[in-house]
Amino acid sequence: MNETLKNTALFGLVAVLIIGTGFLQSWNSALFILNFGLISAIMALGVNLQWGFAGLFNVGIMGFVALGGLATVLVSMPPTTEAWAAGGVGVIVALLMGAATIVVTALVIKRMPAGWMRTVVILVLLIGGFFIYRALFDPSVARIEAINPASTGYLGGINPGGAAWGWMTLLAWPVGGLLAAGVAWIIGKTALGLRSDYLAIATLGIAEIIIAVLKNEDWLSRGVKNVIGLPRPAPYEVELQADPAFLDRAASLGMDPVTASTIWVKLVYAGLFTVVLVILFVLAQRALHSPWGRMMRAIRDNENASEAMGKDVTARHLQVFILGSAICGIAGAMMTTLDGQLTPGTYQPLRFTFLIWVMVIVGGSGNNLGAVLGGFLIWFLWVQVEPMGLFVMQLITSGMADGAPLKTHLIESAAHMRLLTMGLVLLLVLRFSPRGLIPER
Amino acid sequence: MDLLNAFVTLSNFVLIPAIAYGSQLALGALGVTLIYGILRFSNFAHGDTMAFGTMVTILFTWLFQSWGLSLGPVPTALLALPFGILGCMALLLFTDRVVYKFYREQKAKPVILVIVSLGVMFIMNGLVRFIIGPDDQRFSDGERFIVSVRTFREMTGLEEGLAIKTTQGITVITAVIVVAALFWFLNRTRTGKSMRAYSDNEDLALLSGINPERVVMITWLIVAALATVAGVLYGLDKSFKPFTYFQLLLPIFASAIVGGLGSPLGAIAGGFTIAFSEVMVTYAWKKVAGYALPESLAPDGLAQLLSTDYKFAVSFVILLIVLLFRPTGLFAGKSV
Numbered sequence: 207m208n209e210t211l212k213n214t215a216l217f218g219l220v221a222v223l224i225i226g227t228g229f230l231q232s233w234n235s236a237l238f239i240l241n242f243g244l245i246s247a248i249m250a251l252g253v254n255l256q257w258g259f260a261g262l263f264n265v266g267i268m269g270f271v272a273l274g275g276l277a278t279v280l281v282s283m284p285p286t287t288e289a290w291a292a293g294g295v296g297v298i299v300a301l302l303m304g305a306a307t308i309v310v311t312a313l314v315i316k317r318m319p320a321g322w323m324r325t326v327v328i329l330v331l332l333i334g335g336f337f338i339y340r341a342l343f344d345p346s347v348a349r350i351e352a353i354n355p356a357s358t359g360y361l362g363g364i365n366p367g368g369a370a371w372g373w374m375t376l377l378a379w380p381v382g383g384l385l386a387a388g389v390a391w392i393i394g395k396t397a398l399g400l401r402s403d404y405l406a407i408a409t410l411g412i413a414e415i416i417i418a419v420l421k422n423e424d425w426l427s428r429g430v431k432n433v434i435g436l437p438r439p440a441p442y443e444v445e446l447q448a449d450p451a452f453l454d455r456a457a458s459l460g461m462d463p464v465t466a467s468t469i470w471v472k473l474v475y476a477g478l479f480t481v482v483l484v485i486l487f488v489l490a491q492r493a494l495h496s497p498w499g500r501m502m503r504a505i506r507d508n509e510n511a512s513e514a515m516g517k518d519v520t521a522r523h524l525q526v527f528i529l530g531s532a533i534c535g536i537a538g539a540m541m542t543t544l545d546g547q548l549t550p551g552t553y554q555p556l557r558f559t560f561l562i563w564v565m566v567i568v569g570g571s572g573n574n575l576g577a578v579l580g581g582f583l584i585w586f587l588w589v590q591v592e593p594m595g596l597f598v599m600q601l602i603t604s605g606m607a608d609g610a611p612l613k614t615h616l617i618e619s620a621a622h623m624r625l626l627t628m629g630l631v632l633l634l635v636l637r638f639s640p641r642g643l644i645p646e647r
Numbered sequence: 648m649d650l651l652n653a654f655v656t657l658s659n660f661v662l663i664p665a666i667a668y669g670s671q672l673a674l675g676a677l678g679v680t681l682i683y684g685i686l687r688f689s690n691f692a693h694g695d696t697m698a699f700g701t702m703v704t705i706l707f708t709w710l711f712q713s714w715g716l717s718l719g720p721v722p723t724a725l726l727a728l729p730f731g732i733l734g735c736m737a738l739l740l741f742t743d744r745v746v747y748k749f750y751r752e753q754k755a756k757p758v759i760l761v762i763v764s765l766g767v768m769f770i771m772n773g774l775v776r777f778i779i780g781p782d783d784q785r786f787s788d789g790e791r792f793i794v795s796v797r798t799f800r801e802m803t804g805l806e807e808g809l810a811i812k813t814t815q816g817i818t819v820i821t822a823v824i825v826v827a828a829l830f831w832f833l834n835r836t837r838t839g840k841s842m843r844a845y846s847d848n849e850d851l852a853l854l855s856g857i858n859p860e861r862v863v864m865i866t867w868l869i870v871a872a873l874a875t876v877a878g879v880l881y882g883l884d885k886s887f888k889p890f891t892y893f894q895l896l897l898p899i900f901a902s903a904i905v906g907g908l909g910s911p912l913g914a915i916a917g918g919f920t921i922a923f924s925e926v927m928v929t930y931a932w933k934k935v936a937g938y939a940l941p942e943s944l945a946p947d948g949l950a951q952l953l954s955t956d957y958k959f960a961v962s963f964v965i966l967l968i969v970l971l972f973r974p975t976g977l978f979a980g981k982s983v
Contacts, residue, residue, distance in 0.1 A: 263758055265691075336952075344948075400970055402758050403689040403908075407900045408970075411963035414897060422956045555893075556772065560765055567762065622776035629769025633746060636763055 213575060213644055220582045227590070234465070237472035239589050244479035245541050247581030250565040251483075251490055251574060252533030257563075258572035258646065259499060260526040261506035263402050266393070266409030268558035269416035270531045273389060274382030274538025275548045276420060279427045281378035282437045282543075283363030289350045289425075294361055296346025297425060300339055307335025350425040360428045365437060372437045379482065379539045386535025387528045389416070394524040413559065420550035427548055434547040440474040443467040475544055482540065483578070486533060490574045502526060503572070534562075556625065561588060564632045570642025579644055587631070588624060595623030653938035655807040659796075660934075665926040666919075667815040667884055670822035673918030674877035675895065676902035677829065677911055678870045684846040684909035685866040686747070688760035693874060693899065695771035698892035699738055700875025701882045702779045704731030705786045712788070720790035720813065728879055735871040742767055743867050751863070768893075775889045784887040787814060807938075814883040825876055826915065829869070833911065838865060846909065894959075898925070901962040905969045907976025916977055921962045929955040 224243070228236035249267065256262040311331050318324040351359045365374040389412070397408035421430050446452045446467035456466035493499050505512040505519055513519050542548050561584065569580020599620040603613040635642065675697060682690045690696075707727035717723050746767060750760055793816045796808030833839040838861075845852040845862045853859060878892060885891075902921045906913025931951035936944075953960065969976060 261758075263761065396967060396971065400974060403761065404904065404970060406689065406691075406761065407897070407904065407966065408963075411897055411901070411959065411966065414894070414959045415957070415963060418956050418959055422954060554890075556769070560769065563762070563765060564769075619777045619780070622773050622781070625769050625773030626777065627773075629766045629771075629773060632766035632769065633763065636759075636766065637746075637749060640759075 213579075216579055216643060220579065220586065223586050224582075227586075233469055234472065235589075237469060237476060239586055241472060241475050241479060241544055242541075242589075243582040243585045244476065244483050245537050245544070246562070246565060246585040247578040248479075248483055248486055248537040248540070249534050249562045250569060250577040250581035251486055252530045252537065253562050253566045254530075254569075254571060254574060254577035255490060255493075255526055255533065256530035257566060258574075258577065259494065259502040259506065260523060261402075262398075262523060262527055262530075263406045264409045264527070264530065265406050265555075265559050265563070266411075266413035267534050267562050268553050268555050269409070269413030270386040270390065270534035271538030271541065271558050272413075272416050272420055272550065272553050273386045274379075274535040274540070275542035276427055277382035277385045277535070278375060278378040278436060278539045278542040279433045279548050280363045281381050282365050282372075282375040283433065284365050284368040286353065286358045286360060286362035289353045289358060289361050292353060293346030293349040293425070296342060297350065297361070300343035300346065303342055304335065304339040307331060307339065311335075347425045355431075358428075359431070360425050360433075369435075369437045372439050375437055375439050375543050376478075378543065379536050382539030383532040383536040386538070387532040390528045390531035391524070394527045398523045398527060399520045410555075410559075413555065417550060417553050420548075420553075427550070430551050432547055432549045432551075436543065436546050436548070438543060438546055439478065440471045443471055446470060479540060479544075482536065486536075487574060487578060494574060561628065564628050566642075567632060568635045568642060570644040570646060572646030573642070573644050576642050576644035576646075580642070583643075584628070584631070587627065591624045591627045592621055595620040595627075598623075649806075649938045652805055652807045653935050655799075655805055655809050656935050656938060659807070659809045661926050661930050663809075663811060663815055665923045667812075667818045667880075668926065669919035669922030670818050671877050671881045671884065671918075672898055672902045672922050673915040674822055674825060674873050674880070675899040676906065676914035676918045677826070678873040678877070679899055679903040680906070680909055680911060680914040681866055681870055681873070683903070685842060685862060686751070686760070688757045688764065689900070689908075691761060691764045691896065692768040692771055694893045694896035695768050695775065695889075696735065696739065696871070696874045697878030697881070697895065698775045698887075698889050699771050700731045700735035700871065701878035701887055701892070702731075702775050702889075703734035704728055704875065704879045705779065705784055705882070705887060707731060708786045718789065721817070722787050722789045722814070722883055724786055724788075724879055724883055725817070728876065731879060732872045732875045735875045736868050738771075739867040739871045740864065743863065772889065772893060779889075781889055784882075786887065787883045789813060812884070814880070818880045818884055821876060821880060825873065829873070829911065832869075842866065897959055898922075898962045901966040904966055905976055907978040910976065910978040913976050913978030920977075921965060924965055925958045925961045928952045928961045929958050 220243075224236050224240055227239060249271065252270075253264065253267060256264050311328055314324065314327055314331065318327065350361060353359060365371055367374065393408060393412050397405050400408075420427055423429060424431065427433055443464075447463045452467070452470075453463055456463050459466065461469075501512070501517060502522065504515075505517060505522055509519050565580035565584040566577050567580070568584055569578070570576025596617065599616045603610075603616050606613040675693065678696070679690060679693050682688070682693070704724055704727045707730045708722075708724045711717070711723050711726055716726065718726055746763060747760070750763060755763075790813050793811045793813055794809060796810045799805075799809040800807075831839075833843055841852065841857045842862050842865065844855070845857055845859065849859075852862075878887075881892075881895070898921050902917035903914050904917070905920055906915065906917025929951065931949040933946055933948070933950045936946050936950055
């Protein structure tokens with residue numbers, strides 16, 4: 207079987223699965239899988255850039271995805287003017303002060319000769335800086351959070367038009383990428399160049415910290431109180447249902463207005479996401495087949511030889527690490543847009559970091575098409591394993607008496623079949639087809 | 648100024664909890680470090696291994712409790728612990744046979760083994776949630792305190808009280824026994840020496856006739872015991888929740904790396920370093936400072952450096968500092 211045929215068949219399979227969901231369950235769930243599949247495919251592209259091209263082991267994807275979500279809030283929400291007046295300047299000055307402390311300390315470490323003098327200066331700088339920072343920061347934060355805590359209590363975003371300017375949310379996507387890229391630069395500067403395991407631990411840690419910040423810094427994004435009702439680029443279902451032209455069209459297709467409006471909104475999102483995916487895919491594909499991509503793979507396969515050829519390994523690693531993280535940030539912003547809310551409590555490493563890894567490995571690391579395929583396929587499995595598990599459990603327990611403790615337990619546990627299945631899929635692919643479904647060429 | 652009361656408060660809120668937490672981290676980090684030394688990869692499934700061992704222990708504890716079996720003031724879980732260890736050993740030997748052995752024979756790169764351990768982590772995590780559910784489980788019974796705040800106050804007549812929970816006492820005693828046994832095993836017995844030889848230089852060890860499969864098997868057995876003990880102690884002290892055990896991965900790895908991956912002594916030092924910094928940075932020092940400083944200097948606020956939600960950040964920052972200035976850790980570990 208030639209390669210094009212095989213790839214077409216694999217993507218055809220994904221299409222059949224999704225369309226099958228549409229016929230068997232509902233078109234709403236099919237489009238739900240499609241939309242999140244598109245987002246997952248973009249995340250997988252980002253991870254593939256890091257792992258497939260450059261062999262960097264990043265397990266902090268969740269953090270970058272969450273940063274994208276934060277960007278959506280910061281860009282698309284209207285500003286809380288009272289909060290800005292109360293403490294906006296104070297918080298920004300405090301943050302600048304904190305950043306300045308770190309920069310000055312870094313300069314001292316670089317410029318001053320090593321010795322006890324330097325240690326003392328560094329300690330004084332860090333401790334003094336920290337206390338000044340807290341002294342500036344805490345009162346402003348308290349003032350911001352005091353303003354109408356039930357609905358705002360945070361600085362808000364930069365969208366002057368509010369819900370009417372839903373298109374601003376589209377701007378959040380690239381901003382999410384930039385934000386993720388900035389954080390990736392900081393991590394890369396410190397952790398790249400160390401051993402591969404250390405990068406893994408460092409990224410794992412930074413992801414947890416980003417989530418902790420999102421959960422606790424109420425002035426920034428309301429923490430666990432969540433920001434809901436984000437303005438969105440797609441029309442609202444309620445407006446569609448009130449629009450006579452839309453109702454006519456729905457009636458002519460023989461659909462009831464509620465279903466028609468939800469499906470139409472999801473289709474709009476699917477269109478937007480597809481555009482982003484296609485752009486990123488083409489870019490990634492061009493990068494892979496450019497001299498830059500060949501150099502990356504050379505570095506991945508033999509760092510020493512590439513270094514001997516005059517390639518700056520650490521700088522290239524930093525570059526690709528930032529690019530990959532930025533793509534994850536974009537995907538994260540898109541996901542928050544689709545959800546219409548930022549809920550820091552829902553970010554879980556198993557779902558947002560390790561699941562993406564399964565996608566890349568199963569799809570085929572080093573191959574962009576493979577990553578996209580893995581994104582769709584694994585996302586489909588992730589969604590559908592639960593009902594399938596439930597079905598299997600009901601089949602197994604059908605002989606048992608209703609209300610038997612074992613039966614209730616088994617049926618309740620069906621939800622956890624997901625993790626088991628994902629682990630199993632990952633191990634089976636690694637063992638029997640380590641290059642993935644669409645191997646690198 | 649009242650230094651005695653200051654010290655009692657400090658012990659009650661910082662020293663004792665940090666010692667207990669540090670012992671738990673040290674036991675966890677010992678497992679990670681042993682796997683790294685012998686099998687040469689970072690085992691991401693370690694947190695879930697701990698969760699599995701603890702789960703088996705909890706199930707046996709419930710069984711014993713239903714039989715009316717108990718150890719009096721000491722938690723029943725200690726009686727169930729050996730069974731938990733056996734269950735965990737069985738699981739780890741099974742995973743090694745089915746999963747890891749293949750890659751060992753292929754001489755796969757360490758990073759591939761790390762990804763494989765991700766898969767194992769998924770499965771173990773799913774297994775634990777499947778069997779016991781994702782919720783909090785408390786399984787501690789028996790006497791709650793060795794010394795309670797009230798008895799301490801009555802005994803000493805001090806204003807501040809000091810409480811030592813039974814679980815904290817058990818944690819420290821068990822940790823000391825386990826660590827002593829481990830070091831005796833590694834330094835005195837023939838098998839332990841062969842393990843260290845294998846860790847130091849694989850080829851040389853093979854040449855001197857050490858059976859690698861046996862070394863690997865014994866490593867897994869020891870790791871199972873360490874992980875279960877660490878998990879059960881943590882669960883007794885706080886509570887058991889599968890997701891928390893997964894999150895323990897970060898401080899445990901930080902401990903192992905700070906101490907120097909591959910060095911057992913370093914794992915212990917690292918565990919205590921991380922535990923003490925976590926507790927000290929997130930503790931509100933107002934009360935202690937109020938006693939220790941002259942009245943004019945006493946702080947107005949809570950004097951808390953960071954909110955407790957940022958404890959991950961603490962272990963992480965220490966990890967970064969150590970990595971930047973001493974990349975092999977406090978006790979020179981190995982670097983693959």
